[in-house]
Amino acid sequence: MRYMMSYDLMETVRNANQWLGATALSMASYPANAALPNPMLSWMAAWGQVTERSFERMVTKPDWGIPATTLPDGKDHLVEVDTIVEKPFGDLIHFRVTDRAEQPRKVLVVAPMSGHYATLLRSMVKSLIENCEVYVTDWHNARDIPVSAGKFDVEDYTLYLVEFMRELGPDTHVVAVCQPAPLTLAATAYLAEIDPKAQPSSLTLIGGPVDPGATPTDVTDFGRRVTMGQLEQTMIQRVGFKYKGVGRKVYPGLLQLASFMSMNMDRHSKAFSEQIMRVCRGEATDHDAHNRFYDEYLAVMDMPAEFYLSTVERVFKQREIAQNAFTVQGHKIDIGKITDVAVKTVEGSKDDISAPGQCIAALDLCTGLPDSKKASHVEPGAGHYGIFAGRSWRNNIRPLVIDFMDANARQPVRKQPKKTAAK
Structure with missing residues (x-):
């Protein structure tokens, strides 16, 4: 209380x-x-x-707002959102384009659980739907999850990703945006050890804090400066009586929004x-x-307290991912076990949240991966949101990511035959 x-x-x-x-x-x-x-x-x-x-x-979950998409056949095709895996803290959803043959390029977009809904990646999803089968991790608002559902921390998050990857199969290309980049890397390494046949074909990490200490920012400085006790006392609250998750400890979305806006008031x-x-x-x-x-x-969601606190402590303060010391249910994950999954990192030269150097650190951790399966890109002039939602993504980054997927597909992507003019 x-x-x-x-x-x-x-x-x-x-x-x-x-x-x-x-x-x-x-x-x-x-x-x-x-x-x-x-x-x-x-x-x-x-x-x-x-x-x-x-x-x-502030309390309304945005709609995906993708009613239809225009395909090369010149027709508008309806887009329907299907739930593939349903779990207490998040679902795996699929954007199914009606009246279209299944696309050979299967993409799993791992959305961040960092205050905003997965709809923050709407522009990325819309751009990929054209020629990909797109799946997204749709995380739930913690205020709507009953206390009986249990806890949810970074280890649970990682296991959710493992289950989603297993569900989609080894011909999947995973794209992790921002906050989930280090945990997605850990989930891939976990699969490499316990179920190698379920590993994805490629892994693209976009603007994520794999090694927050590589290039310090205001975000990483705050994580080091504040103690865990201070964070718990000032940021964590219990959900009120208005919602289903009454009594659950959360990092409230309204409090997160106040922090977001204070940075650029x-x-x-x-x-x-x-x-x-x-x-x-x-x-x-x-x-x-x-x-x-x-x-x-302005549409923000409450974050489970365990997830927020364990992210700050284990990813930012102790840098367990960066030091290859991350454990899940007592099992130490060795990122060097990734030997067959191509890994690409994407960073923005003006990213003030995950500065250049934090994400590319993932390539050094993949000691068992040949250089031929490693790639990186730094987008000139792009900020944090631009590398996945702006002009830089549409014009420059998306083509590079698609080419990377095709070059490392376990099954060759079938090219659509070009139309020829009738004589």
């Missing part, structure tokens, strides 16, 4: 701000007020609209101020650039 009051207080503040926004919008938009030529009313309505939308999004304040003025002038739309970004950015 000690932290339930704090959790419910945050939810109360969020709910109150959403209500204030809705109230301001309703009052300022009252038809009778239109007779008063007061620009303050227009500004008040705009403020209310932006405020209500922003605080409402000036930029966020300016973005919201400009959006309010655009609404005033009638220039904003439901899906403009501001709303597209913040509808996703």
